[in-house]
Amino acid sequence: MATLIGANGEEHTAHLSANDWPAWVREHEHATPRWVFNDTALVYPALLNAGVRVARAHDLRLCHAILRDSALVAAGDELRRAVAWDVSPAPEPPERPVEALFDFASTGPRQVPGDPQEIRAEFDRQRAILNAADGRLRLLTVAESTGALIAAEMRSAGLPWDVAAHEKMLTDTLGERPAAGGAPSIMLQRAEEVRQLLGDMTVSLDSQPKLLRALHRAGILVESTSKWELEEQKHPAIEPLLEYKKLSRLYSANAWAWLDEWVQGGRFRPVYVPGGVVTGRWASSGGGALQIPRALRTAVRAAPGWRLIIADVAQLEPRVLAAMSGDLAMADAARGHDLYSGLVDRGIVATRQEAKIAVLGAMYGSTTGEAGRLVPRLRRAFPLAMAKVDHAAQTGEDGGTVTTLLGRSSPQVSADWMTVQRAATDVDADPGAEQRARRSARDRGRFTRNFIVQGTAAEWALAWLAEIRRGLVALGETSGPATEPSGATFARVPHLAFFLHDEVILHVPEDLAEASAQVVRDAADRAAALLFGTFPLDFPLDLKIAENAGK
Template sequence: MESVVAVVADPVGSGGRWCALAADGGAAGPVQAVPDLAAAVARREAAERPRWVWAATDEIYPWLLERAAVRPGRCHDVKLVESLLLGMAGWHARPRSLGAAWARLHDLPEPADAPEPGADDQPVLFAADRHHLPPDTDPLAALIAVYADQRRRIAGSGHPDRTLLLCAAESAGALAAVEMGRDGLPWSAAVHDELLTGLLGARPAGGARPAVLGDLTRRIQQALGRPVNPDSPAQVLPAFARLGVPLRTTRSHELREVEHPAAALLLRYKELSRIHAAHGWAWREAWVRGGRFRPEYVVGGVVSGRWATRGGGALQIPRLLRGAVVADPGHRLVVADAGQLEPRVLAALSGDPGLARAASGGDLYAALALDAFAGDRPRAKIALLAAMYGQTSGEAGQLLAVMRRRFPTALALVEAAARTGEAGGVVRSRLGRTSPTPSAGRFLDADGAEPGAAEDPGDSSSPNLRAARSWGRFTRNFVIQASASDWALAMLAALRRRLAVIGPQPRLVLFQHDEVVVHVPADLAPAVEAAVTEAGEEARRLVFGATPVPFPLETHAVECYADAK
């Protein structure tokens, strides 16, 4: 039986209290006070490696790392687990703090969650009202009571083993997120400056546009025949319309369909402007310290289980700037990428034998092309993406009909999920992460858009029907994307555990959906690559069971991140 210890910090000073817990979550011994909590946690971690139960990893763990450099192997994050369990009950919008969970146990009004800290805020461990417990409530007693209740709810879920795995993986992800923010991604300011100068020209003074953006602005205005601000759709769209080019938006996917020369110029402007705003000189001054990019990850920041960040853009480092990510001397970056993850997830979830056969080789799209599309890989890719994202217009609709005939089980799964969403119902990931309903409030996807907001250009039905179909497209993909998150978090937890066995030097420094980067001494790179492979296989087995579908992680040990692609 694993050792489980609930722990809280004192509101002032460096001490705290802890209590060993029984299998049902209740206290298994006396409460003990420790004068130096960080040191005591470090000693107990070394002695018995318990699963630590605390209110929120992102509040207590940065302080423990700072004080004692202790890296716990396992934890149970009450706030994150509460969020998962609330979602499974259809309560996505309810508060998830320790205080809110305790209030629900006692039929009291639920306090709103505290605002998330801003990008410039320092970690505040001992804020007295952080958990919104009533003034006379013992935080440790409340923590134990809420944990015991969560254990009961996990046991009573439809698939308790899967729910427990999801909660453990989410909590492990919280540990990794804090560590990655502390360790940071190696970042060369000199290379970054060289890349920016090559792309944008010399750094301008006073917040002006860089020279290259200024030149593109003039060329766009010349092509459109009038002065416009390329950052203003309200000016750009009418300018295109006067030239007989109707556009609904200035989004890149629409501009790529336009043959007018102004469209190509605007696309280039948007790409470079985004780099300047999101990863330019000012960004480096704000986020790169001591040769490290130190983002603040938000575990479960997207409803599908994907992570977000509190600024910094760690999940969207432009390919043009990846040359600035350079390993320390004598070190390597082991970059591991789970290629074609979501199509493989669909194959494993559905159990479709034809799609599973296509996934068994190296290139799923190429195998799919040989099976159903006369060897045409681009058309096979369009067809599979249409199946996963619900695109029905144009060529995608025709190819979707082929998919439906050749891979009926896979198509039945996503189409059932779409119908559920259109009817206002919920769908679940492999481990039980649950989609919100359209009325449950606004939830942002990885790009900052509301799930289901994208429209099919070929859908000319009524607004209400379009809205239902839009949400159906969201739930269609949710079952795949959220299950991919299940696998990715299980893989991250398994890899983190294996890296600790290798030694203190390998450090996870980046995680973005289907990719991880480990900074490691060069002589340990082969061991890390083997650990990555083992972690991916463990995650496949834990999440999907006996599926024949492989989830290969392609690894590269490189000195520069750009060389891995």
């Protein structure tokens, strides 16, 4: 049985088999309803596989999590009691056949309720709250739900990936693909070189403790085997060792095994997890979608007759901070150009590099070193922006919660955190207890300080994504359907192909490239207006149209 709940709460119910469900959705989609999905990640991939897209949805799982914790919700008790909806994200659609004999369905990840009564009840709870709530919260739930649609659609479409170019890069840098169990030839050569220079032909470079001991025996007195510490050392073995570590990383993370698992039919299809980070950022599950090395971008290549639109927002987070705090001085320094240069031009800091350290330090809560020295200058130049993050930090240290512009609140303090704090106030508290309490309070302060900025930036990015999607659909409708030259049978419409916090990649037919680029720019303006109204600050994009995402 499937139930369609209209925007006014009216129900359309049909008794359907799983096979009939996509056709039913397609039929009703003509009226562009806002579909109520118990969990978009669970139900939408099947629709997409059947060639059915929906324009609008409300995701009960994601919105439950937002509304349950939001400080902008006055009466959320009923929602908090509906614990069946407290399901952590990452319900990866079951694709692989069951391999283990005892892999019962009940041992899989817990899922949101699927029965119509409970779905209806949860929707009614959320609707009552949203009807009474601040408009910002309605905007957030729409943006979050649209993000869930986009995540599924991007996985379905995939990022065009040039496997041959990737493999050539691998053989050039690593050597030929080794047989199972071995390592590529160039990597092995480097390892030999390191062992020779360390004077130990048997040491394993992949075991951190063993490598550390070998380094000590060779007179290299480091405390760890990390790159940044090794870089400080002068010893002939260091350079090939760093090279080995680099190759080793490439081999284990993004080489042939990765290609086999994540790239099929010339498309990279990662699993995006909307709302997977407490701040509202997306996470990913499998494929390492959010950690593709920049060097691998050359493998991202448009299909013949298609183009990529690659766009990222310059200094998204500091701009968001300026706007959400209403700091006109900071907006002035950022408007129309590079924010860091703006700080230099105003004599707040001496160099662009200093500006970067100061701004990041302000948002992350740095107190030591160069950042500690520079942040006070920002406090004088941009008092409103700094007051905003300083207040968020203080709230966090005191055990309170903070909230983004649109209403996503940070998690409550844990019982453990409270215990540590209380232990410090005991009359017979040992000196260590007070220190531990101070430290965990400051840790939390840095978290809440960053939460409001990172979280509001994530909201801006969601609005940007949603506006891009809307603009592309409008473009696609005027362009007419066709098929891709490679033989893949999806419509010849421009689509989002990749998203990474403040960056998007679109895959678009050549003749629509300019129009698509304009959609991306317009969407940034619309996102700014949605969140910050007429506040005088722009969000400039670095945007290029290319066949290849590399340099």
